[in-house]
Amino acid sequence: MEVKEEESSGTPLDLFLKIGLDERTARNTIANNKVTNNLTAVIHEAGVTEGCNRTIGNLLYMVATKYPANALIHRPTLLGYIVSTKIKTPAQLEAAFSFLSSTASESFELKEFEEACGVGVEVSEEDIEQTVNEVFKQNKGLILELRYRINGDLFGHVRKRLPWADPKIVKKLIDAKLYELLGERTAADNEKPSKQKKEKPAKVEDKKVADENPVPPSEDLNPFLIFPNPEENFKVHTEVFFSDRPVLRCCNTKEVLDKHLKRTSGKVYTRFPPEPNGYLHIGHAKAMFVSFGLAKERGGCCYLRYDDTNPEAEKKEYIDHIEEIVEWMGWKPFKITYTSDYFQELYELAVELIRRGHAYVDHQTPEEIKEYREKKMDSPWRDRPIAESLKLFEEMRRGMIEEGKATLRMKQDMRSDNGNMYDLIAYRIKFTPHPHSGDKWCIYPSYDYAHCIVDSLEDVTHSLCTLEFETRRASYYWLLHVLDLYQPYVWEYSRLNVTNTVMSKRKLNFLVTNKHVDGWDDPRLMTLAGLKRRGVTSTAINAFVRGIGITRSDCSTIRLERLEYHIREELNRTAPRTMVVLQPLKVVVTNLESGLVMDLDAKKWPDASTEDSSAFYKVPFSRVVYIEQSDFRMKDSKDYYGLAPGKSVLLRYAFPIKCTEVVLADDNKSIVEIRAEYDPSKKTKPKGVIHWVAEPSREVDPLSVEVRLFDKLFNSENPAEHEDWLSDVNPQSKVVISGAYAVPSLRDAAMGDRFQFERLGYFVVDKDSTPERLVFNRTVTLRDSYGKSGK
The missing domain is CATH 3.90.800.10 (Glutamyl-tRNA Synthetase; Domain 3)
Incomplete structure (x- = not known):
């Protein structure tokens, strides 16, 4: 490969090419000043400015990017072992890093170091072949089942037994043995394994829920495996290189860490540190999941710590709200503290x-x-x-x-x-x-001053926050270092943003203060209080957050449909079905005796056994019933399954009815009532099935309720991008229907009770309800678009 003379003479690029790096790697390295400086220093320190073979060069590159900064005093010793080829494999080098980081500034015996790194250990090809044969013998059944897909596992088994074996020889012998046992690779062997989907429940009539869109497999994994244990808080490198930049990591001395571990008994300690200057939103649900979840998964403790350093913005109302919401979300703090403590x-x-x-x-x-x-x-x-x-x-x-x-x-x-x-x-x-x-x-x-110090004083092991705080790592560790305080492990994750809403506390406060919404718990907001009032469960929110995962990817704007998927998943299992008519249209069943009321069995739980009496509720069927206005047309069509003159539909749980007459108002435009006949034999088999509510008797009117239909608060997916973001508010985000009719069994519903209104969606009883009048909020519609519309 030809390199331009002016680029190669006496430059870092020239040095990197001389030690065997390919040109692409060398040029990518130069793009990162920190790695360039580290690698240049390592090359000079190793005395190979005139070049070396590629194997040594790759090991030097590992030293430049991964060497533990708390053991810099020992780096010349390690480089001597690399240049002399006493350490010649990545496995040996990783073992060296581990050994040197644990000794830090201490002196050590070279004999112990060499034993830990496998220096002088020669593993013959015969030894490797014998081990490969043993591994194949022990795993033959699995090999025949998985075929070539097991290759990586076999390599791991051999390396575990022979850590200092030449990896190229190990791979060669495994490949040969697989070919001997299985023959040529087939097309199936080269296919990627298909992702397993969750088992779908049996199909139920009119069931429009998210079962047909399986949850991504990542939701079944443990998202907390990425975090180290507390005793590793001295091993972590001062700098770890991510895709585009280095970030600082903690590096405690052994003495400081030992004292910390003694105080904590080696337990994980995290903290959830909200500012009491507003209501928590769904982004805080992710923060709670990360901090409380890690502590719970590791058997540790999580503080709820109020970050109350600004007295002008804080209120008792917010403090009380936060404590209530943390409990509602299912988390129990180890201790509630305040920065002001x-x-x-x-x-x-x-x-x-x-x-x-x-x-x-x-x-x-x-x-x-x-x-x-x-x-x-x-x-x-x-x-x-x-x-x-x-x-x-x-x-x-x-x-x-x-x-x-x-x-x-x-x-x-x-x-x-x-x-x-x-x-x-x-x-x-x-x-x-x-x-x-x-x-x-x-x-x-x-x-910036208080946060890191209180983390240290509370012996926090993992200080977890969102990515916008990444640049503050430098000041975080600088302050703890100059005060000789214990340093927690800091890790940032992407913040959670959801489409069609705003998450900024300033914007949320503006919406509330200027009455664009009905308070912090308005069901259109992504505040946790608003979601709770809308009927969303904390378990659905936690399932949503778990599915997103804990990553550093800074493109974490999640479509609202994904959250709705998890809401439907849970409510489909837990919310009983019932019938409500939003825009009632009167239907008189002319061949049913006036005053006669029949109690029909309606199924609360579509998947429950028919022998389970609790799976049913009684629905009165009478001469007068009410259907949705949208379920009747004056002109029929092939693609229409509702009621029309001369046409039949099935009233769900009841009987088929046929429209025999339409009674119009004096203006001959608006419909006063529909007249129909029912077929008690049920021999008629219409295609359309509609819901309805009966008038129990002439003396008792149907149960009248108020229904609030909520939709996306903003029309565009990212309203915060617009300078005039308020102009993007959806005027149809809240529609109030005051004259809806419900079945009589809903009369005893209490605040917070959730239901599936058949064909309409999932609803919850709102706090505005009174003994005289029930108010229902729509939590989410039945139709699901997650899996069809994006991430």
Whole structure:
């Protein structure tokens, strides 16, 4: 491969090609400054600037990208073993990383190191062949069943027994043995295994639910396997390279980690840290699932910690709401704490930070701070004497300095490429009483200062947050490092966004405050209170979140239909069926005796046994029934299965009826009533089946209820992209029907009871209901589009 002379002479690219990297890998490496610097240093340190073979070069590349930063003192020793080919395989190198990271700054015996890395261990081809034969003998039945699809498992079995065996020889012998046993590969062997679908329930008439759209297989996997155990919080590299950038990872000393493990008994500790400045939304459901779920899965503990560092935005209402919603979502906190519980410790650590020369009192205005940060310029007060900053900080605490006239800033790195290292504010003055701590303090810590310290004080093992906080890792670990505090494992995941809604607390607050919706629990909002009021269950939300998984992919806008799929999945199993008519049209059954009422059996649970009496409820059938206006037309057509003049339909659970007459109003336009005859023998077999509600007797009217039909709050999938996002509000997002008729059995329904209104959707009794009038909210329609319309 030809390389241009001007690119190859004396450049990093030249070095990387000399050690055997292919040109594509070499050029991709150069695109990442951090890897380029690491690999260049490793090549010089190993003394191979004039080149080496490709095997050694690949191992050097592994050292540049994966070497544990807490053991840099031992890197020259390892490079010597690589260049001398004493360590010659990736397996040996991984073993070396593990050994060196556990010794960190300690000295070690070379004999122990060599034993741990398999130095000098020669595995003959005969040894490998014998082991391959044993593995094949023990797994013959499975091999014959899975054929060539088992190849990777066999390789793993052999490597487990012979970790230092040459992987190329292992693969060659396994391939030969498979060919000997199975012969040539078939077309079926080359096919990817089909994904198993969930078993579909038996087909039920009129059943329009999500069973036909199986849940993605990822939902059956354990999403928490990606997280390390607490005792590994010293092994993690300082930098791990993802697809496009390196991110910082914690690196505790053995002494700090040992003390932490003693305090926690090695348990997992997580925290869910909401700000009490608004209602929780569905994005918080994912945050709860990640933090509470990991603790539960590992037998650990999860704090509910209120991040209450801004007294101006916080309310008791929000605190009470959060606690209620966490419980409703099925999570039980190990302990409820507040950042304000630690105000004294945070203050004392701020004083210590000043004493160590890592913080100073600053007098710049917010505008000046912004300007200086943009220009990467130091504050004029950055180098003021420590004693002076201590004095001024004490005056800030005692309320002797006006609000806005001073802040405490961390002395970080104003030349960094990361703006979150530009001397972040640690404390500001606010003469505002705090809802939890009262008027004891007039200085309050910032999120950037308090969050990581309280994580450490609470011995959190896994500090989990969304991706927008990734750039704050640098300041998070910088602060814990300069204060010599225990460092939790930080991991960011993609935040959850759902189409056709807004998730910003600012926008949600605007909608509520300006009465575009009916409060924080309006069923059109993706607040958890709104979803609860809409009839969505917490288990359906958790199933939805689990199915999305815990990834770092930052394209996590999920179609609303996917959430609706999980809602239908559950309500189809749990919500009893009943009949309600939204727009009643009167039908008089002329061949039924006036005043006669027949109690018919209607099925609550379509999949229940007919011998189970609890699976039925009584529906009165009388001379007068009501059908949906949309189920009648004056003109029939082939593709129409409703009622029309001279046409028959089946009243569900009752009898076929045939339209014999249409009574019109005086204007000859609007319909007053339909007259029909019923066939008690049920010999008529019409194609159409419609629902209905009867008038029990001439003295008693049908049960009248209010029904609220909710739809997507915004017309477009991502309303936040529009500058005038309010113009995108769907005017039909809420339709109130005040004159709907329901079967009498619904009279005793209580708030929160859920039902499937046949052919209409799933509904829940709303809190606005009174003893005189029931109100139902539509949770979701029957029709499902998940699996047809996107992710």
